[in-house]
Amino acid sequence: MTNFADKLIAVATLAAPHAAALEAACAEFDITAGRRAQMFLATCAHESGGFRYVRELWGPTDQQRKYEPPSKLAKGLGNTQIGDGRRFAGRGWIQVTGRDNVRRCSIALFGDDRLVQDPRWLETPEGAARSAGWFWSSNKLNALADAGDFIATQGVVNVGNKKATTTQIIGFPDRRRWFEKMVAAGL
Template identity: 50%
Template sequence: MRLTTTIIAAGCGATQLRAAQWLPPIQAACDKYGIAEPLDVAAFLATLGAESGRLVYTREIWGPTLAQQGYEPPSKKASELGNTQPGDGRRFCGRGLIQITGRRNYTLAAIGLDLDLVNHPELLEQPVNAALSAAWYWASRKLSALAITGDFLGVSRAVNLGSATSKAMPLHYSERLALYVAAKKSLGLI
C-alpha cells in the first residue's frame, strides 16, 4: 500500500510536517515487513502514534520513574526484560516507534534487524531504524493476524501489555482507538 503524508498524519495523530518527515522510513518498513492490508496499516499507524507520542519520541523519557527503576536488576521486571547488568535499565530503555525495551528485546531486535543494538542501543533512535524496529516487532509478534480481523483491542493489548489475552485495558486505549478510527477514515474504510 502506498502511504501518504495525510494517511500518516491522521493515523499517527501527527502534524503534516512531521508525517512528511516520517513517510519514507514508515513506507520502507511497511514494505519490508508486508504491512499492506488496509486494516493492518490502520492498526500499525495508530499504534505508532500512541507509542511514540504522535511520532515525536523515539526514546523513552527517562526520570527515572519508580517503574523505570524496576528495569534495574535484581528486580522481577529486570529479569523479565533480560536486564542483567547494573545500568541495563537505562541503557536498554524503550527506543523506536514501538519501543523496544530491555536487553533481551534489544538482542532479538539486533538479530532481526542485523544491527549492533547491544553495543549501540541508540541506533533505534534514528528514523529509519525506529520505523524498521516497529515493523520488525509487529511482524515478529504476528500482529497483522489480529489487525486484519479488526481486533484492535487485541493488538493494543499485545503491544502494551505483552499479551493479546490480557483482561486489562491497554495504556491510553481511548487515544489509541481515536487514532485507529482516524487511520481507518484516512484509508477510506469508514
Template identity: 50%
Template sequence: MKELGGDQYLSKYDTGTLAKRLSNTPEADGDGQKYRGRGLIQVTGRDNYFACSKALFGDDRLLRTPELLEQAEWACKSAAWFWNSRNLDALADSGSFEMITGRINGGLNGYAERLTSYSTALKVLA
C-alpha cells in the same frame, strides 16, 4: 524515538519483576536506562534488543549501541520487525486491538486513545 524518564522512572527496567521479564541483569547496573524503549514501537529490554539486532543486522550491535533505534531508519525497521515477529497483522486484520495493545505494551495503557486514532484513520483512509 526514545522513552523519556529519569533514573527513578527507568529503574523499573533495571531491577525487579519487569527487569527479569525483559532479561535485563538483576543488578542495579543501568540496564533500565540502556535498554529503555526506543523506536516507533519502543523496543524495550535486553532480550528484545538482542532479537531485533539479530533480525536487522545479523549480530548483537544493538546491545552495544542501542541508540541506533533512535535513528529514523532503524526506528522504522525495528517497528516492522516487532510487528512481524509478534504476528500482529493477523490480529489487526481481525480487529483485535485489545490483543495488539497487550502484545505491544504488556497491558492496556493507551487503549482508548488507540481506538480513537484508529477510527480517525479509517475515516481519512477509507
C-alpha cells in the same frame, strides 16, 4: 511524496520526516494497506506521542526503576547489569525495551548483536520504523489485524497479552482515537 505519506501526514504532521521510513517498513514487514497499516500506524502514533518521541522519556519513574536488576521486570527484559534499565529504555516507534528485546531485534534486522553495543540506531527514522515493523511481525500482529482485533493488537504491544482488556491497556482511548484517524484517512 506518495499517497501513503500524504495520508499519514494529514493525520499526524509530526510524521512528515519519517513517512518514507514508515512506508518502507510497512512494505518490508507486509504491513499492507487496510487494517494492518491502520492498526500498526495507530500503535506507532500512540507509543511515540504522535510521532514526537523515538525514545522513552526517562525520569526514572517508579516503573522505570524496576527495569534495573535485580527486579523481576529487569530479569524478564534481560537487563542483567546495573544501568541496563536506562541503557535499554524503550526506543523506536513501538519502544523496543530491554537488553533481550534489543538483542532479538538486532539479530533479526542485522544478523548480529550490534544494537546491544549501541542501541541509538533505534532512534533514527529507519531504526524507529524497522524496529516497530520487526516487533509487529515477530509478534504476529498482522493476523490479529486481519481479524479486525484492535484490542488484541494493543494488548500484545502494551501488556504482552492478546487477551488484555481495554482497562488493562494503558492509554487505550488514545490508541482508539489514533486508529479511528488512520481509518478515516484511508490508510
